[in-house]
Amino acid sequence: MKSSRKNSFSTRLTIYILSVCTVIFLVIFIILYVLPRISQYKNVTMYSELIAEQAENQIKEQGRVIERINSMLKLEPIKDLLIAGDRNTFKSVLKNSPEICGCALEYEPGYKDHDVFVYRHKDSVHFKKLSHGSIHFSTERLDKDAHAQRKSYWSNYYYSFSYIKQRVFSRFEPMYDSKNQFVGYLRLDIFLEEFTDFVNHLSLYKTGYAYLMNRNGILIAHPNQEIRMFSDIRKYAETKNIDYEKILKRATKEESGAGEISIDHVRFFVYFKHMPHTKWVLVVICPHHEVFDSIARINDLILICCISCLILLFWVVIRVIKRLFYPLKQFSTVTRMIADGNFNEPIPMIGNKDEIQELRESFVYMQKRIVESIENLRISTIEKEKIEGEMRVAQRIQERFLPSIPRISKFHFSLYARLEQSKAVGGDMYSYFVKRNCLYFIVGDVRGKGIPAALYMASVSTLFNYIAPRKRTSSDICNTINNYMSDNVEDDMFITMFVGID
Numbered sequence: 497m498k499s500s501r502k503n504s505f506s507t508r509l510t511i512y513i514l515s516v517c518t519v520i521f522l523v524i525f526i527i528l529y530v531l532p533r534i535s536q537y538k539n540v541t542m543y544s545e546l547i548a549e550q551a552e553n554q555i556k557e558q559g560r561v562i563e564r565i566n567s568m569l570k571l572e573p574i575k576d577l578l579i580a581g582d583r584n585t586f587k588s589v590l591k592n593s594p595e596i597c598g599c600a601l602e603y604e605p606g607y608k609d610h611d612v613f614v615y616r617h618k619d620s621v622h623f624k625k626l627s628h629g630s631i632h633f634s635t636e637r638l639d640k641d642a643h644a645q646r647k648s649y650w651s652n653y654y655y656s657f658s659y660i661k662q663r664v665f666s667r668f669e670p671m672y673d674s675k676n677q678f679v680g681y682l683r684l685d686i687f688l689e690e691f692t693d694f695v696n697h698l699s700l701y702k703t704g705y706a707y708l709m710n711r712n713g714i715l716i717a718h719p720n721q722e723i724r725m726f727s728d729i730r731k732y733a734e735t736k737n738i739d740y741e742k743i744l745k746r747a748t749k750e751e752s753g754a755g756e757i758s759i760d761h762v763r764f765f766v767y768f769k770h771m772p773h774t775k776w777v778l779v780v781i782c783p784h785h786e787v788f789d790s791i792a793r794i795n796d797l798i799l800i801c802c803i804s805c806l807i808l809l810f811w812v813v814i815r816v817i818k819r820l821f822y823p824l825k826q827f828s829t830v831t832r833m834i835a836d837g838n839f840n841e842p843i844p845m846i847g848n849k850d851e852i853q854e855l856r857e858s859f860v861y862m863q864k865r866i867v868e869s870i871e872n873l874r875i876s877t878i879e880k881e882k883i884e885g886e887m888r889v890a891q892r893i894q895e896r897f898l899p900s901i902p903r904i905s906k907f908h909f910s911l912y913a914r915l916e917q918s919k920a921v922g923g924d925m926y927s928y929f930v931k932r933n934c935l936y937f938i939v940g941d942v943r944g945k946g947i948p949a950a951l952y953m954a955s956v957s958t959l960f961n962y963i964a965p966r967k968r969t970s971s972d973i974c975n976t977i978n979n980y981m982s983d984n985v986e987d988d989m990f991i992t993m994f995v996g997i998d
């Protein structure tokens with residue numbers, strides 16, 4: 497019974513409807529829950545791009561100011577005075593360019609044995625001649641590729657402990673004398689904080705922020721003093737177990753894009769953009785929950801509504817299907833009772849005028865026809881039993897027309913006969929007798945079957961037993977029987993027979 501319930505049509509229909517409804521609700525949930533999150537992710541990426549574009553424009557604008565100063569210093573006769581190391585020219589450059597904190601000419605080794613350096617300290621400008629020290633063309637300030645090709649470039653930031661005592665970075669411009677001989681690099685120093693201070697004020701949502709680093713992960717500007725103390729973002733990532741390598745690899749390839757990282761088990765959205773002007777990387781970072789906080793409550797409400805509606809739908813579908821299929825269950829019970837012989841069992845009434853009502857009327861009609869058929873079958877059975885009884889009597893009567901096998905001891909042959917008919921009675925026949933030491937026998941088959949053929953056979957057998965002893969030849973016997981039967985039978989009845997005398 498349990499198996500039949502599981503495989504019942506109502507159960508399968510319920511499962512199908514609920515499955516389709518579940519799929520529909522899942523699609524709706526995806527549309528209302530997942531797509532807004534995707535849209536929100538696109539929005540935060542767009543906001544990050546705007547922040548990065550704003551920072552890039554700021555850096556470009558400040559960079560262009562320094563590059564314009566560089567271009568002016570390469571004009572004649574200022575360039576010649578700078579190459580010559582003129583003290584007043586250097587001081588004049590620094591006084592007229594508040595954007596820079598220092599200016600130097602780092603000569604190519606072999607061209608001169610010293611460098612010229614002017615810097616601003618408090619309210620005064622100082623001029624120094626420095627010997628080629630350890631930081632001259634050092635790796636922290638030198639771009640090897642640009643230096644090999646004698647191109648201008650921006651250096652990484654570094655600490656100037658000797659004079660300026662702040663973090664600075666520099667713009668290097670190659671200088672050539674009148675003979676087009678490479679002299680060295682004109683260096684303009686800029687305070688890093690003044691150049692990147694705007695980065696600390698960039699924000700995304702509540703606690704999101706932006707910071708600058710170079711392609712090697714060296715921090716240039718960061719609003720968090722604790723993180724800035726690490727100098728290298730890799731060192732900070734190691735202490736927090738952050739997988740920063742993927743972003744650094746993409747940044748090294750001068751790519752821009754978005755991703756996610758985890759800091760102290762908190763997910764963060766990260767957007768990074770390569771700054772081609774300075775070859776820096778601007779990183780925008782924001783807690784993941786803040787990015788989606790604006791839609792989290794709506795999504796939770798949608799989820800609760802979807803689940804509630806789905807549960808309500810399940811309950812309604814189950815109740816409706818049970819109500820619709822309850823009459824069918826009653827019909828099934830009544831059908832079993834009718835099958836067990838209770839043919840007059842009343843079929844339950846249905847109030848609704850629908851297909852179920854039509855089904856009930858069909859059951860009523862079926863019940864009526866079954867009762868009528870059973871009554872007709874009972875009458876037919878009685879009549880059939882009556883006919884079969886009569887046929888059994890007719891069979892016994894027909895068997896009486898057949899002779900029993902006698903014991904014939906005077907002849908040199910034995911005699912055996914057997915009659916098997918397709919019906920209880922029929923037209924097959926045989927007969928024999930011995931008279932005057934002669935054996936008279938006949939074997940025949942009347943056309944047709946059943947009682948008419950049996951009556952015809954009885955007539956021929958009786959006629960044969962009467963005529964045969966009075967005739968001498970088998971032809972006379974056949975002719976006499978044929979004449980008699982032809983005159984007395986009007987129907988299309990005949991017999992094929994064989995008559996013998998021995």
